Amino acid sequence: MTNSATNLRLKLPIACIILEVIIIILFGTLVQYDDETDAKLWHKEIANGSSNYDNDFYYRYPSFQDVHVMIFIGFGFLMTFLQRYGFSSVGFNFLIAAFALQWATLMQGFVHGMHGGKIHVGIESMINADFCTGSVLISFGAVLGKTSPVQLLVMSVIEVTLFAVNEFIVLSVLGAKDAGGSMTIHTFGAYFGLMVARVLYRPNLDKSKHKNCSVYHSDLFAMIGTIYLWMFWPSFNSAVTAHGDDQHRTAMNTYYSLAACTLATYGLSAVVAHDGKLDMVHIQNAALAGGVAVGTAGEMMLTPFGSMIVGFLAGTISVLGFKFLSPILEQKLKIQDTCGVHNLHGMPGVLGAIVGAVTAALATKDVYGDGMADVFPDIHSGDVEASFQGVRQAISLAVTLGIALLGGLITGFILKLPIYGAPPDTICFEDGIYWELPGEEGSQEELTTVRTPDEAEKLNA
């Protein structure tokens, strides 16, 4: 499995080191502690009557760590389901996440407003950087097994940049709400990745078909990822909502949505899977769609009842998507979506955007009281009607889809250049191409020794 075209000895170090050096220089030039991480500035606030407990660290750090686990363990292990791609799934996930969170801090800092020419960083920028990283990892799921780490780094550079632009348009220009990122994270990441996968379409990918499936233990490793994503999704959706009832409510809505989604997933899986048995692909993925689908409306007064309906719908469309839509995507639209991100992030993300638009349009002062100021400041201030907020949400979905598809298209063509050490069609979904692999368990001693008839005869004697 050694091949000069896929040899990374020069390509990967150059990419990693150049990118990191650029980042370090930009951080040195542009990045500063914010008021809550700077010793002098925070103690000025203390002198003015603040308490240490007002530091946003205590409101958000536990949520941040949950999100962090989703990014590095959740996404990383979810993708280990492939039989011989566990090193790459966890390892490339690790690499591109570590890169993307740094790059995102810069890109989000640029577009979300500089402070006297400086980007201010603190717990909220850390969470937002992890969010942006999540979007890149969703796209990674679409091209999993068919890309080199250099391609993935290049993809991250572009996708993070466009993510920040889209997020700025959606949240700041259009004034939409999207705390858990149904649109900005899931829809964006999914359709960006699907378009990249479309451009990178490999007609001869069936040469690696026997590797594009799971084995027993790889599915168990993947369940680690699934369960962590499922458990911590309430923290994800609530990590940057307003303090107090908003964080509390968002976490709870997400919890109910996911629970209902899980029941729908198990029920539907047994209906559509072979022989009335459950399919691990559905359990690993569709059970999470409920978290995606309340990413926009979770902070609103969706009610537990509403959250459960949304979760139930999300699980349903996700299982049906795996069964009926994925084959069509591959055969008709030539989109080889390795992890099925269209079913987990794409459709549920769009559903979440629509639910968010409708829920926003129905917001009334009677229901939100003074809490309206947190959830819909523009409605609270009287600048817009609730119905118009709904329209802004809907426009945001359209903008997100547009930027994602166009960005993915351009990125796909850039990644198609034959300079990144991408794997050939015959060695996709295979760790050995980029990783030094250890010997097989017991293979040298136990198995190989009885693989010849002579030896087997002796054993038999």
Place this chain on the structure above:
Amino acid sequence: MTNSATNLRLKLPIACIILEVIIIILFGTLVQYDDETDAKLWHKEIANGSSNYDNDFYYRYPSFQDVHVMIFIGFGFLMTFLQRYGFSSVGFNFLIAAFALQWATLMQGFVHGMHGGKIHVGIESMINADFCTGSVLISFGAVLGKTSPVQLLVMSVIEVTLFAVNEFIVLSVLGAKDAGGSMTIHTFGAYFGLMVARVLYRPNLDKSKHKNCSVYHSDLFAMIGTIYLWMFWPSFNSAVTAHGDDQHRTAMNTYYSLAACTLATYGLSAVVAHDGKLDMVHIQNAALAGGVAVGTAGEMMLTPFGSMIVGFLAGTISVLGFKFLSPILEQKLKIQDTCGVHNLHGMPGVLGAIVGAVTAALATKDVYGDGMADVFPDIHSGDVEASFQGVRQAISLAVTLGIALLGGLITGFILKLPIYGAPPDTICFEDGIYWELPGEEGSQEELTTVRTPDEAEKLNA
């Protein structure tokens, strides 16, 4: 392994979808945000001088997430020790937990008091629902490998309901304290499950005996579950205790109890196991008994010293139970307790109840000061003597045992009906009966190709 009797194509979808639809309707009718999750109500409290930091979310959400990890990762992976039952262990754990937490919200809401005909939900109801779910998962451990997911859902419906009734009697009627659930969660779940296992006794289970054991990697997966349960048990026991010293003390008592329990477990395991070697079954289970055994007294002034003694005893009886009692339970009492929940949750739960009764009976104003109001409000108010609080604790244990055993008996007979697709005696402890299984690792290519003498000869040449 296809069998029309165990085919779930109709049974599981019907169960999942009917149950979820019922839940959604009941949530729509009965469930409301509480004061801390409702935008309007919380902002009224803010207007009245509350700070966002007073929102219970910040006191309890980190503990909730730790409990959540115990429920979904801890219990789920602990049960993956069986060689070919990992999908079912994690997957059915996931399904019944996602169901039970919704059902528990309703049942606990009914019995713990409605507010103007409505059930109020927030972080505390989420924790309590997870607790109730834990009880169901303990029972699941007793019947692991011998039940269909439909049976498990039916068991959950009944057990959650009885759990809520028992919890109401113990905590509200009898006025006992049981923050970490030595009685209400562990004793209840264990004896309920053991009685179900008794009724579902399979005389011919030895036909599946070769599957009822672990393999190397399945034991490592199980250790993920064990370690997470062990680490987060301090959060479990302290999740719903009073704010301040109570949460702090409960977490610390549990931490010390578990540490002492672990030393006892390793010591005893080497004594009783074969050849002076350690037995993974003991390590995976008995090391956790210390958390169970301070589930009642952990919030009291048990002292680190007392906690360690309790933990040490719990580890000891748990290892001895695995070695000497489990075989008797199976052969004499016909209780096939797959995970040994009697040793991890049953006996340590009873021990915990007794420790709680004794510790309560010894409570003095001199030791507790004004903190008495948090731990023993009725003693603080002068309504009862400490000794009588001890009696109430002891009665609560008896009531819990009674409801658990009777409930398990009835449930067992209901689950015995031949309509749930239970596995035959020959195919217990086997994922293949309910799950589409992937191919074996390398089996198609590497191993099978050299399994014929011809091919082996070529290889040898």
Place this chain on the structure above:
Amino acid sequence: MTNSATNLRLKLPIACIILEVIIIILFGTLVQYDDETDAKLWHKEIANGSSNYDNDFYYRYPSFQDVHVMIFIGFGFLMTFLQRYGFSSVGFNFLIAAFALQWATLMQGFVHGMHGGKIHVGIESMINADFCTGSVLISFGAVLGKTSPVQLLVMSVIEVTLFAVNEFIVLSVLGAKDAGGSMTIHTFGAYFGLMVARVLYRPNLDKSKHKNCSVYHSDLFAMIGTIYLWMFWPSFNSAVTAHGDDQHRTAMNTYYSLAACTLATYGLSAVVAHDGKLDMVHIQNAALAGGVAVGTAGEMMLTPFGSMIVGFLAGTISVLGFKFLSPILEQKLKIQDTCGVHNLHGMPGVLGAIVGAVTAALATKDVYGDGMADVFPDIHSGDVEASFQGVRQAISLAVTLGIALLGGLITGFILKLPIYGAPPDTICFEDGIYWELPGEEGSQEELTTVRTPDEAEKLNA
């Protein structure tokens, strides 16, 4: 693999039970709840105007749990990379951590000041005990696979004691700052362990060489450990820093250092590893060096820029260490460092100490403002100049190295006594010597049955 010399039936129970009984007696005599865990004392503070939220539990418990995960899951699974040592890696890690945290509570209590003859315990003592445990686990990494659990317990007794002494000298006598333990935890644990490994040098260890390597799935289990260590390192370094900006800044500096370190690790690994491929050993270990290297300076005003440079350097020297220095250590210095702790904790720890000394020497009132009181109280009070604080930091490194090396030397000779059931050279890195092992997956039924030509022929027919 049964051997009377390595049989633990008497040795391990005696060690565990005697140690635990001693601990329980000492706890009974000496340990008390502190003001924040004692019901009476805390309610006195409440009566004096404190709020429950002032209880340090809410500032530190989430960080504590993250540290706890690093100790038990992080270290435990990181060491499962060996093909047949997973039970021992996780299991002995579990045992010695559960012991060491109790012993550390006592030893740290003795040297850090008793309160009226009593050791006070609360969340901070729990974190510090876990920290001390981390140091022992680092040393465990150096001798992994070559020691019996009894040896490890004896090592823990001594190492914890010396750790407490060294920590007292560095933090209290010398007045150095080392919140994340670059010196006290990492440098100390690494050089202590390396010296023990030196004394326990086994010239014939190559007899177990075929076991001293990973297999595919063991490397994936190890990645669970790596990723958890990586994610929660910000919590580790910030767990005991001052409230407010200090915890916030420390966590963020660590986050940036680790991200930069990861890019450096991937880049360098591809340069130095065979064939331009990535080496799992580097990814599993060197990517963490960034957390070690900001263990001292993380709480200072290092800036994100500075943190990234430190992380980048740490990753670089760590990969180079694995490639070039480890073979020299083994061949020239006769140090068989199983996990390469010199590369992950040793050199990056020394780097962290130097960075801390330099950063301290450069501290100015202009940068720290009133925050100087938290980070450098002696500079703030005018007792010392910043430059002298730098000198104190540097002296602390020297003292730490001295105590670690001397302590490791003595401990090594104590562990060399032939009474602990250490494994022979031929059966190192092998679980079977201390654990009852389950059968191989499918080996009895599926594989062995077709291993004879007769059977294979039938299969072929």
